[in-house]
Amino acid sequence: MNLNPGIRALLVALSVAGAALVAPAMALAETPAPEGPIGPVDVANPIDEPEPEPCDDPGDCLTNPTEPEPCDDPGDCLTNPTDDPDEGGDDGDPGDGQDDGEDPYVTPSDVDRPILADPTFTG
Amino acid sequence: MTTPLTTRTIIRTAAAAVALTLALGACRSGDHPSTPRNEPGAAPPAALDSPAPSGSGAQVARSSTDLAVFAQPGDPSPAQVLPATTTFGSARALLIDGDDGDWLRALLPTRPNGSTGWIRRADVELRRVDEAIEVDLSARTLRLLVDGQVVVTTPVAIGAPDNPTPTGRFYVVDKLATGDPDDTYGPVAFGLSGHSLRLGEFAGGDGQIGIHGTNDPASIGQAVSHGCIRLHNDVILQLADLVPLGTPVVID
Numbered sequence: 001m002n003l004n005p006g007i008r009a010l011l012v013a014l015s016v017a018g019a020a021l022v023a024p025a026m027a028l029a030e031t032p033a034p035e036g037p038i039g040p041v042d043v044a045n046p047i048d049e050p051e052p053e054p055c056d057d058p059g060d061c062l063t064n065p066t067e068p069e070p071c072d073d074p075g076d077c078l079t080n081p082t083d084d085p086d087e088g089g090d091d092g093d094p095g096d097g098q099d100d101g102e103d104p105y106v107t108p109s110d111v112d113r114p115i116l117a118d119p120t121f122t123g
Numbered sequence: 124m125t126t127p128l129t130t131r132t133i134i135r136t137a138a139a140a141v142a143l144t145l146a147l148g149a150c151r152s153g154d155h156p157s158t159p160r161n162e163p164g165a166a167p168p169a170a171l172d173s174p175a176p177s178g179s180g181a182q183v184a185r186s187s188t189d190l191a192v193f194a195q196p197g198d199p200s201p202a203q204v205l206p207a208t209t210t211f212g213s214a215r216a217l218l219i220d221g222d223d224g225d226w227l228r229a230l231l232p233t234r235p236n237g238s239t240g241w242i243r244r245a246d247v248e249l250r251r252v253d254e255a256i257e258v259d260l261s262a263r264t265l266r267l268l269v270d271g272q273v274v275v276t277t278p279v280a281i282g283a284p285d286n287p288t289p290t291g292r293f294y295v296v297d298k299l300a301t302g303d304p305d306d307t308y309g310p311v312a313f314g315l316s317g318h319s320l321r322l323g324e325f326a327g328g329d330g331q332i333g334i335h336g337t338n339d340p341a342s343i344g345q346a347v348s349h350g351c352i353r354l355h356n357d358v359i360l361q362l363a364d365l366v367p368l369g370t371p372v373v374i375d
Contacts, residue, residue: 114311117211117212119314121308122282123335123351
């Protein structure tokens with residue numbers, strides 16, 4: 001191919017510059033895309049996800065950990081992480097099993113089993 | 124041979140390549156908008172509601188050792204010492220009806236009915252009993268209440284006119300299994316803290332009154348006993364599963 005010296009020099013320069021610019025572009029293409037949308041951001045709700053729904057079902061609190069309201073059922077502490085196990089009710093350990101406002105030194109009484117004996121009551 | 128590639132075409136291509144490279148370089152530099160995320164754990168902690176306390180039950184003192192009973196708080200020596208168990212072997216349980224700091228006033232299972240004494244709080248374990256028994260002598264019925272709610276109502280036999288069932292506030296001090304549903308006392312008998320006002324001795328005992336089953340169900344509803352309260356056997360078995368030692372018993 002017959003090219004004049006000027007054009008040949010230009011082509012050589014462009015080839016060198018092109019190689020230098022294309023290499024980083026290829027590396028960039030292999031870089032994982034960053035998370036999140038690219039574009040204008042809603043400051044009030046940056047990732048534009050739906051707000052968590054209120055939890056009406058106490059048993060659903062485990063699967064809805066953002067549930068802001070404590071469940072009403074004191075016995076539901078295991079499935080409702082927002083319930084404090086020490087907050088009362090006969091909740092068993094790790095709480096003390098006491099309701100608020102009651103003497104913490106008084107434990108609920110177990111039902112004693114009858115013992116085998118011959119009664120001598122007044123009959 | 125001439126090439127179709129003209130100088131102008133070459134310059135346009137080079138310019139486009141440079142523009143594309145600059146655009147890609149800008150993206151690589153991280154100039155895309157940042158996207159803060161809502162972390163679930165970042166939500167403020169939920170407010171905790173305290174559940175409403177349940178009904179206040181009776182306080183019962185339990186002791187596994189001999190228990191000193193004093194006439195007044197702070198007395199230097201006890202007025203009496205109650206053994207760790209009853210004469211039948213039941214664990215010692217005393218119904219508490221007064222509190223003076225380190226001292227508790229207990230209803231005693233001794234004559235006369237209604238006796239009280241003071242025990243040291245440090246000597247006992249306090250338990251809450253939410254059950255209560257009410258006996259209506261005129262209606263000849265017994266009711267079991269749990270947390271103030273009636274869960275059992277049943278007819279009973281009561282003391283005959285010459286051996287009346289004493290009235291007052293007592294509590295369960297014994298729960299005995301006879302081992303025989305056809306026993307005079309039925310399968311189960313509760314000993315109470317009260318005693319007969321007429322009988323100082325009965326069947327080898329000291330006239331302690333009780334609540335028990337019977338081998339004479341036809342007597343239920345009548346005033347025929349020596350002061351005890353008789354129930355149908357299936358009912359006393361039901362109560363045996365619900366009533367702890369120390370359960371208050373009001374007979375009126």
